[in-house]
Amino acid sequence: MSRADHASRHVHQEHAGATLVSEAQSVLTAAGEQWTDLRAAVFRSLADRTAPASAYDIAEALSAAAGRRVAANSIYRILDLFVRTNLANRIESRNAYLVNTHPGCRHDCIFLICDSCGKAVHLDDDVLTRSLRAAAGEAGFNDVRPVVELRGTCAGCS
Template identity: 60%
Template sequence: MAHVHHHHELQRDDLATAAQATLEKSGEQWTTMRASVYASLAGFAKPASAYDIADAVSKTEGRRVAANSVYRILDLFVGANLAHRVESANAYIVNAHPDCLHDCIFLVCDGCGQTTHLDDDRVTGDVRAAARAAGFAPVRPVIEVRGQCADCRRTLSDTVPAAA
């Protein structure tokens, strides 16, 4: 049986407050730009690229924000556990429980792009153990499973004609 974490997912203001507290606890400042990037990232329903976030922040701020600046902030957020990078999509999602450190598993839908985050310490622990057994020092295992979400599978089955 897998050891799966279940978390109370923080929402909106509570999430931003927790993110700010986590970042400040790590010795970093919660600047206006960092708050804007975080709010933009949290506003996306699917993983967002640095360019998507830069565009959203630019519209909100009324001035052009460079993707390079957003990348630096996103790297800080990933390091502080405020966001996760979905490697296969070169995109980011907000971490809805920034006070919990663990490896993550992402289920990425090839149909709609929706990404679901799972915590399973047994699976990620096995990956770390296998890496160590091979003489490798794992730093940040990234596990992504590509496929189709239930909604896309349902939509696909609704559009496929039944066999005669």
């Protein structure tokens, strides 16, 4: 990797499994929010998926597991909280969510989304997103949060 390539990549620690859940709980409670049973269940459901999930997908899975109906509007509120506190990212074009595997780290979002299987891969490129924020600033926009979505076919579906 060249020096320029290395400088454009955002370095962070990825988490998985119980470590990811523990890190998410720490980040949420540090933000002054409670880690409730329902929030934990929503986070685990999201973390167990390889493709972005909608609030309805999560509500259906939690309803089946609990043997009682879990309302999608409750899930939406939790997912919005997760996005605000950096525990999840929203895939705008699909109105779906993807767990953030490095919840203590804030940065802009670049997603590669497979049109065949729905898989989403998150990339970091600070040079690209810095350029996008600069262009927005030149156009008179402030507090820009770049979310870039690139659609195509993943290697597994090609």
